[in-house]
Amino acid sequence: MKGEGYNFSKWFRGGKSIFFGSAGGTLATNETIFSAVTRLSNAMASLPLKLYKDFSPVNTSVSDLLANAPNRNMSSFDFIRTLETHRDTSGNGYALKMYGSNYQVESLVILDPARVQPVIEKDTLDLWYEVEGDKGRYYVHNMDMIHVKHIHTNGYKGISPLAVLRNTIDFDEKVRQFSLDTMDGAVKASFILKMATHLSTDKKKEVLANFKNFYQENGGVLIQESGVEIDPIKRDFMDTKVFEVEKITRSRVATVYNMPVHMLGETEGVNYNSMEQLSLDFVQNTLIPIVRQYEQELNRKLLTPKERLRGLYFKFNVNALLRGDMKTRGDFYFKGVRSGLFKPNEIRAWEELPPEKGGDSLYMSRDLSPIEERKEPGKGVSGR
Known part of the structure; x- marks a missing residue:
């Protein structure tokens, strides 16, 4: 429940x-x-x-919490990855806000989405979360729960992608099992030996033994003698359409997760001119909506209204995925500096280099004099 100093300790057992x-x-x-x-x-x-x-990073207790250790058992990387994994499997990722004695958020603990159910309070119409605990049922106000989800129909609980893919998963498993059964039940022989005459059982065993020994001792080379025909047995497991089913599965999974199929290993029909286009497709069409949801959820539930009015906000830097190769970045930075878009020290920070003196000024083209000098009479082009 929501309230100052509310104690969630009885939800835990043995520190876990x-x-x-x-x-x-x-x-x-x-x-x-x-x-x-x-x-x-x-x-x-x-x-x-x-x-x-x-536009400038600031440090607070909440920002440090998210950037380093959301709880005592997880790093920030593990926290976000686990939350996103829950969202991409069950359709929902939940993290409970744990408060200290002064009602400050001290940690964020990920919950099992199978035990959380969004409900609407009858009188106030507020959203609460019904949690099945080891000692009963608990209710948590929506402001005390971080909740990221897939698309939904009621605005509160996301639809599980695995439920959407259930038919695809079942079909894929059946085809794979059929393929394995076919391989296990197939004839193990590799050649057919045709003799011109009928042979006794003992003679057949002798010929077969000689054939196997000769094949092994001569690196797989066979000599076909007169009166003997050697036909290899061809095995074509493509009849099971395994590869076609895998392509269909990749396509459907990519569609459900709203991601380019090439990200799942499919290269047929994919035509991109550069790695930048590959990354841009993934970032724009897949990550941006997810990132925006995380940002709004964190801004709403980890920042107070006063902090938001002061201009504070959480932001993921997606530009880290769009840096491109050395040549592309160099051209981008070069044009940005010459057009007064970037400061040299900003670029150095993106490249994880220390700032340099004079690198905090904006520059323009031609003689690349600082913009401030061009505004002063008698200096630069404006003073001519």
């Missing part, structure tokens, strides 16, 4: 959250879904997350 669980066994049995969830969760966890004010 009883709700922190695995979000679906399908990840361990389907490589395509595992790849998609890994790609999304790693991408979100790799994005730098900072608290800003007027």
Whole structure:
């Protein structure tokens, strides 16, 4: 429940959250879904997350919490990746705000989404979360719970992507099992020996033994004698359409997770001129909506209205995924400096280099004199 100094300690047993669980066994049995969830969760966890004010990073207890250790058992990377993994499997990721004695957020603890259910309070119409604990049922106000989700129909609980993909997963598993059964039940022989005459049982065994020994001792080379025909047995497991099914599975998984199919290993029909276009496609069409949801959830529930009015906001830096190769970055930085868009020290910070004296000024083209000098009479072009 919501309230100053509310104690959630009875929800825990032995220092470990009883709700922190695995979000679906399908990840361990389907490589395509595992790849998609890994790609999304790693991408979100790799994005730098900072608290800003007027475009400049600021440090507070809450920003330090998110940037380093949201709880005593997890780093920021593990926290975001696990939350995103839950969102991409069950459709919902939950993290409970844990308060200290002065009602300051001290930690964020991830809950098992299978034990959390959004509900609407009848009189106030406020959103609460019904949590099944080890000692009963608890209710948490929506401002005390970080909740990221997939698309939904009621505005409160996301739809599970695995539920959407259930038919695809079942079909894929059946085709794979059929393929394995076919391989196990197939004839193990590799050649057919045709003799011109009928041979006794003992003679057949002798010929077969000689054939095997000669094949092994001569590196797989066979000599076809007169009266003997050697036909290799061809095995074509493509009849099971395994590869076609895998392509269909990749396409459907990519569609459900709203990500380019090439991110799951599909290269057929993919035509991109550069790695920048590949990254841009993934960032614009896949990550931006997810990033925006995280930012708004953190701004709303980890910042007070006064802090937001002062201009504080959380922001993921997606530019880290769009840096391109050395040549592309160099051209971009060069044009940015010459057009007065970037300061040299800003670029040095992006490249993780220390600032230099004079690098905090904006420059213009031609003689690249500081903009301030051009505004002063008698200096630069304006003084001519």
